[in-house]
Amino acid sequence: MARRLGVWLIGAKGGVATTVIVGILALKKGLTAQQGLVSQLAAFAHLDLVGWDDFVFGGHDIRECSLVHEAKKLHTDSRVIDEHVLSQCLAELAEIDANIRPGILLNVGKTIEGLADPALRNSKETQMAAILRAQQDIKSFAKQNDLEQVVVVNVASTEPILDAQSWPETWDELKTLLDGSGQIRIPSSSLYAIAALDAGLPYINFTPSLGSAPAAIGDLARQRKTCHMGHDGKTGETLLKSALAPMFAHRNLEIMSWVGHNIFGNMDGKVLDDPENKRTKVKSKDRLLREILGYEPQTHISIEYIESLGDWKTAWDHIHFRGFLGTPMVMQFTWQGCDSLLAAPLVIDLIRFAERAHRQGEVGLLTFLASFFKSPLGIQENNFERQFQLLQAWADGIE
């Protein structure tokens, strides 16, 4: 079945988005194998997922740089993308650049503002105007490219925590507050989510930012009969936690403390160097132990920006646990993974699964995608294997 799927990337010039785009180009051209792509596992072969040739990219970004420049930086700074792959993708990257529109710069915190195109920084756009502009951008993209469907994915930098607990729970109530006299401050990630869902498009939040998490935005998704999921892609250290912690739980080994120290040097790391933004991330990483174990060991998570590492995220975890007769033992691991290369295939998987679910008529949170997220919305399951079983069961249910 032929179809053309638009992928609208929020943070379209960032490391993850760039790697997603280069990755799809490389897959189209047969320059790479399929490592890292969950959706290419045999278990999902019958799903008739969107093929590499069907992807059409556009997006929003707040920075001025070019996709080509970003892709080259991934090669030179971090040795992430092979020169021979890169050189064969430059022409298409330049074309896709033309599909990237200026992003929304509301309530994103000072560090992200500091990265933005100065023109955006001085804009006085209201929240509602930003939503409408974003929607218009996506609609033009769909029309110009003759797309049957568009999926919107947030892969932008992490925003500072913004407490949405006091927000109203229905879309109708929230809507009336949107452009009231600043009664409510909505972060850009949520404005994009509103723009996408209001237009009936699936929305995926791959970041720890607020996105579509508030109840009122979920209500909007249901009203528009579309689907969404988030948040915070589970790419490295937390993935390992969700695979290892159940083992300790099932063996009744008492975890006394679990310390995780993360170092890396990409743009994401720079933004997380701001304590405001870091807090959002750490909170997302720290939840699952308590939920898997049923008790709360001492935990400490640090994330430090070490420039020389570029995109190579290195984590050291120290797990101090008590075995039989109360004896303390230790497990340590180090993880040396390339952040963008771990994230990008998951983003592609999420796009393909979300498109499939939407095609199937699914509405609301796609909880069967829990295995992809550090803090899956709408579901308590944090055990990785059981999360994966949910995905399998969903796939098994589709003929």
Place this chain on the structure above:
Amino acid sequence: MARRLGVWLIGAKGGVATTVIVGILALKKGLTAQQGLVSQLAAFAHLDLVGWDDFVFGGHDIRECSLVHEAKKLHTDSRVIDEHVLSQCLAELAEIDANIRPGILLNVGKTIEGLADPALRNSKETQMAAILRAQQDIKSFAKQNDLEQVVVVNVASTEPILDAQSWPETWDELKTLLDGSGQIRIPSSSLYAIAALDAGLPYINFTPSLGSAPAAIGDLARQRKTCHMGHDGKTGETLLKSALAPMFAHRNLEIMSWVGHNIFGNMDGKVLDDPENKRTKVKSKDRLLREILGYEPQTHISIEYIESLGDWKTAWDHIHFRGFLGTPMVMQFTWQGCDSLLAAPLVIDLIRFAERAHRQGEVGLLTFLASFFKSPLGIQENNFERQFQLLQAWADGIE
């Protein structure tokens, strides 16, 4: 419900057996909490498992030493057992010593022979005589202690590989060969298995030795309407593999090589320093990756005897995998666990679960115990979480 359960330990003076006995004594006396005991998880609370007061210990051993001496060595050499726990268990240990009978020393390889009581080394016992003697020992133990049930567990040192492929598949055929003119050489672990199963007793093989694995011995179990399971307790590095490898598989991350280097200094380590015996172990550790991944990465497992480490088994694993766009990444872990303390609670769990299954009338291989073994008999599942789900499902099925 009051009952008295005999536990007959093969290798009763070894590190694991000694820790099992001291552990049960400490639990009886309230000297320790319940870390490491799977059977104490909430999921199994309704099973009415055997309580700490119901355990009565006896066993076979080929060495001359005393249990008290072994227990003290665990304290002084490896700081495994606390002095304040140990000092309160010495009297009972000495009593239990009286229940330990000379073991079987047939087809165990030179290294194990070298450890044995010289009296045993010169014995000319036939295989059938050894079986009958072992049975008689267990019967006397049951009678003297007024036991309702006995479970036999092999926690002796690893024997060299002995190929059982040419053996007949039924018990009736095997039996006729037992004392023929040496046509078939049966290792001690299997002679004990035959002794136990023929007497209708559950048999658990916690070691990589042959034990009850041959089809003909399984046939005997079914004929005598009893149950058994093995083999090779999954305590450390392999446990981690069975929790981590599925994560790599589900994320489609291609494992290029997985290297595991194990160092430790207890008696088990000394025996495994003999290449013949080590081969049995390495074979058992190396299987599961292929089965979980569906392909065969390069693997290397080494096990080295480093005296200073005593019972502290340290493993370093280096996992070299390929992510998106073919980029190589690395995960490493180190595991610093105390071998006896990791094994002992699992032995206690297996005894309790096997007794429960036998009480329930289950016959043959207890495949729901797969999560406890490196090479579970009669079942292909090596994914730890899915193995644990089998245990849970079994427990859920018992009212």
Place this chain on the structure above:
Amino acid sequence: MARRLGVWLIGAKGGVATTVIVGILALKKGLTAQQGLVSQLAAFAHLDLVGWDDFVFGGHDIRECSLVHEAKKLHTDSRVIDEHVLSQCLAELAEIDANIRPGILLNVGKTIEGLADPALRNSKETQMAAILRAQQDIKSFAKQNDLEQVVVVNVASTEPILDAQSWPETWDELKTLLDGSGQIRIPSSSLYAIAALDAGLPYINFTPSLGSAPAAIGDLARQRKTCHMGHDGKTGETLLKSALAPMFAHRNLEIMSWVGHNIFGNMDGKVLDDPENKRTKVKSKDRLLREILGYEPQTHISIEYIESLGDWKTAWDHIHFRGFLGTPMVMQFTWQGCDSLLAAPLVIDLIRFAERAHRQGEVGLLTFLASFFKSPLGIQENNFERQFQLLQAWADGIE
């Protein structure tokens, strides 16, 4: 040659002091070998250093607890001291307790104040009064115990940074400011230093606190013809840095970043959990790379209080360096050492060497002791081997 050496410990009930005392008692009684004692190396055998039997302990502490209680805690919380050693030292520990006097609680920061005996917290003692009281305590101790010599050692918790740059450079000037109307705030570590040096006694600062570092206090030492040295005992991660960094320098391997993450759970860790106090420590740990390498790589040092670790300090260091043709490579290490047991023998060594130097008539900073300190006073050498050569050369110069 028989002599009796008084050792006056500041922080006499802390983990390091307690281990020093138990250690000397165990050495006296022949309960332990001599691992960790630099002064017992063959190279120093001719120095006629003070023997184990000659040590007599006293000291100051701001806490109410007892030495016996502290020693037991080291055993139970961290398995640091063997029960069989401990039980044979309890009587002497109780006796030494009587020699411990209430400490000075001026300008030590809120966290340390929070640990103190409430009686001390409410004291209105002036700085000069505190000095005189401390001197009086030491004199009484010397008299009561008929001591030929006393060495004063600071092993108390780390104070917040206190900038001494604006202080006058001579003792005469500083003295006049001591009890002026609060013109100058002197931390307790320096008040003790003044008390000791003014009495002509050698003073060693094993902590990162200010101690005898200010020029005016050094001037006092020279006036009183006594010696001193500091600061911050080099026990673990920094020791490794001073052994490894020269290797990278000599091989012209460019260190791009060096990240050190330290976790531990003793009292020292608790005090360092206060960012004010931690700053003093991190500053001391972070200097030497620049001095050894001649350039400034990105560094990050974190110190986190993880209660379950007790006295077991675990450090993970990640060294990212560039080799030939600019290729990035990585060295990582983990260090699992027992903080008190690493520090205590060095304290004993410093006491012995300082006593010997004083006996020899040396005056001022004992720079030949550089190898013992993270931030050796009065000398730029940070290469561990070259520091050790200074010690050897000093010893070689004494007949």
Place this chain on the structure above:
Amino acid sequence: MARRLGVWLIGAKGGVATTVIVGILALKKGLTAQQGLVSQLAAFAHLDLVGWDDFVFGGHDIRECSLVHEAKKLHTDSRVIDEHVLSQCLAELAEIDANIRPGILLNVGKTIEGLADPALRNSKETQMAAILRAQQDIKSFAKQNDLEQVVVVNVASTEPILDAQSWPETWDELKTLLDGSGQIRIPSSSLYAIAALDAGLPYINFTPSLGSAPAAIGDLARQRKTCHMGHDGKTGETLLKSALAPMFAHRNLEIMSWVGHNIFGNMDGKVLDDPENKRTKVKSKDRLLREILGYEPQTHISIEYIESLGDWKTAWDHIHFRGFLGTPMVMQFTWQGCDSLLAAPLVIDLIRFAERAHRQGEVGLLTFLASFFKSPLGIQENNFERQFQLLQAWADGIE
């Protein structure tokens, strides 16, 4: 001062040699900085060492492949050499290829024979004929390239151990045995050494093979008034040992065991996979601990060929030591270095220093080069810092 220096590489198409050549080309062209080059440290700036433009390469190799092919493999298999560097060196590499002559294939063991050009395998060359042929090759090279000097360096694969203890101690005696009826079997590395030294050329043995170690070959060097040094370049794990072990020694920390596990996947690894060849290497790596510590801890060194790692040598070391009061502690490190890139700059350094020493008229073993070797000939010093001081002292002695 302008001069042209011939560098004759034994194993000229191997990974190390290829990296040496590409490295010098990259330095000539200004494509790379000078990381990894000891001889570029400020301490040696006054020595007037040979410059990058002065290097002219030739050599022997037993394999048929081309240098260009080997260089490309380093890029594609191991990501060792950047594509942009490589592409600018291809023309010169092809030219240098023409200077590489067929090597000697006598007494090198089966594994190396298996790698050789079949034509060489069938040769019936005598030992003396091989020496003369090698000399002739070098002389032609010198003449054709108008060279003032040639330095010969062995960077070929490790040969099996060959015991030279029964050889005569003088060159005159050895010479008479060379072509006798097979009374003495001399490995190729030593035949090359004889060829070089007999021609008055400096010879460096960067491998653990025998080379110029035998007394009789040293005698030849002295007779011909030339210099030589070896053996086994100290590039990674052993380098770390020689920097770390002195730290443990100076702190009187008793090393109970030191385990080193090395994995890598280059040609060197393949050859070392043969137990005969591996033994030579392990012996060389294992000596220095005893010499630095003054006692013999338990050690275990393993070297395993893991294909996926290519040139990336990864070592895990586990150091189990005893501190104060006998308490066991642990240091572990992992080293992820690129074998060829660590070795190549040292080879360049050795060439430059050996040429300088020869220019200075030095004769015999160049023991001041000890810091470059795992098993430095003619000197017992294994402490890395003290070895480096020897180099500095030598340089300081030259005006």
